[in-house]
Amino acid sequence: MALFLPLRTLLIAFSLIVAGNVIASNSTPEALQLLRYMSQSFSTLSYDGVFVHSESMHMNSMRIRRDSMGGVEYESLVDLDGDKIEVLRIDDKIICVYPNELVANMQPPLKPLFKRLKEVESDRLMKGYEMVVDSHGRRIAGRDATVIKLIPKDAYRYGHEFWLDKENHFLLKHDMIRADGKLLERIQFTSVNFSPALKHDDFVPKKGSYLESIIEPQPRRIKSLWHFDWLPEGFALVWPEARSLNHGTSMLLLSDGMATVSVFVEPTLQVKAMSMLSMGATIAGERSFKVGDQFYLLTMVGEVPEATIEKLMTVLMPRL
Amino acid sequence: MAALNDHSLDKCSSLSAMFDGEATQKDVEYLLNADSGELSRQLESFHLIQQTLHKDSKVAVGLEDSLVLGIRAKIEAEDLANESVSADNNLIPFVFPSEKANVKASRPAWKIMFSSVAVAASVTFLVILGGNVVLTPDAASLNVIADVQSPATNNAVISLAELKKDRPQVDNVRLQNYLRQHAEQASMTVGQGMIPMARVVSYPVKE
DSSP: OTTHHHHHHHHHHHHHHHHHHHHHHHHHHHHHHHHHHHHHHHHHOOEEEEEEEEETTEEEEEEEEEEEETTEEEEEEEESSTTOOEEEEETTEEEEEOTTSSOEEEOOOOTTTTOOOOSOOHHHHHHHEEEEEEEEEEEETTEEEEEEEEEESSTTSOEEEEEEETTTOOEEEEEEEOTTSOEEEEEEEEEEESSOOOOGGGGSOOTTSOSOEEEOOOOEEEOOOEEESOOOTTOEESSSSEEEOGGGOEEEEEESSSOEEEEEEEEESOOOOOEEEEETTEEEEEEEEEETTEEEEEEEEESSOHHHHHHHHHHEEEOO | OHHHHHHHHHHHHHHHHHHTTOOOHHHHHHHHHSOHHHHHHHHHHHHHHHHHHOOOGGGOOOOOTTHHHHHHHHHHHHHHHTTTSOGGGOOOOOOOHHHHHHHGGGSOHHHHHHHHHHHHHHHHHHHHHHSSOOOOHHHHHHHHHHHOOOOSSSOOEEEGGGHHHHSOHHHHHHHHHHHHHHHHHHHHHSSSTTGGGHHHHSSOOOO
């Protein structure tokens, strides 16, 4: 009898693995569809809610509002703790308002280059993540939720858990999780109203709330002088060209359909060894490198593991 | 003459920064390149003032003539030992609290020495200014050991919250700009409305 015990254990383990894979593979189309609905809900629903954003030792509560009036999309995000900083989005124009500072930033419309993407990148997501849907008995902010788990297939990205409203697929909670299970960042709504009585005035910066505006030059499409010798599975450039920012900085954007990595390259006179900075799930890496006689400063920012940024920083090459 | 005054002011400023425990890499390099005899005389005068104001010799920090020379010798010895280490493994002064226990042992001797001196000097300064403030060098050293380290091989990850403390302002502004650009692009691409902007709203983005 004892001889059969290991065999039985093996069979049970095998059955569980097979069952798990079946659930995961069966869940993928449903998960992708739910993510599609989630993405659409952010640009179709009207809402006024309060959520908590927490990462490492910091926690902030924020109010988010969105409505569409006269064919124009209005969105507002207000920091309820601390400095009462507000970010407004009117269509594709983003305005940051600092009530007690001498600075406000107003970016001109960026369309059509930066027009919001509403499509879910199914192929890229499937390359990078296993997907599992769990629709049993979860409640967030008093609303029933369905949970979608994105389990990374490799160590180059984090895991994600999305709690979506069962009724309208709005994102009620989002966790970003490291490979060892450590929670890196959480966004969780505490209350949300899907029938808000929002007015145009709700999206206008209050008088006297800022004293100065800085207009940044509109980014231009330029031919990219850089390419990556290697990318993690599923990652690809979001734009075929680079964007030219101020001071001669080129920006590239990488994404695997969920995580994004921004790449900034600029000429510099300083030599800088590689350094890494973190804030919750966000990692920023910096280093300089030399091409011919010119030094360049490379900065990468993304919600990916430190090892991903570190490796990506060593495989950016000039186009020959 | 004006140049000489500027030179003296720079030296005093760097020395003062060291006394406050706020010396930058530049201050440290400046002091190390300064005339050690002159520095020692300056340190001695601080020492005399401290002794005059506070007679308790236990709080004295032992800033001896050979201090700067000693540090310089330690650095040179360490440089020789570390010749094989590449430039990419340069020191980064801050780490997460959870990692601090592991990194204490890897601190180069000269840094420990300089840190201790900086804190001890801060103690002296407190005594000079306060007249009757009693601190022990041991208690103060604990704070420094908790904050400063130098990873030997790996790139340590610095918390972004520490940015304001140890980076030039221009670097902070540039990185904050990039964080905002990144958050804006993320809000356009990941289908979560403005929620990704929460990362920079809660971060002190000032220019």
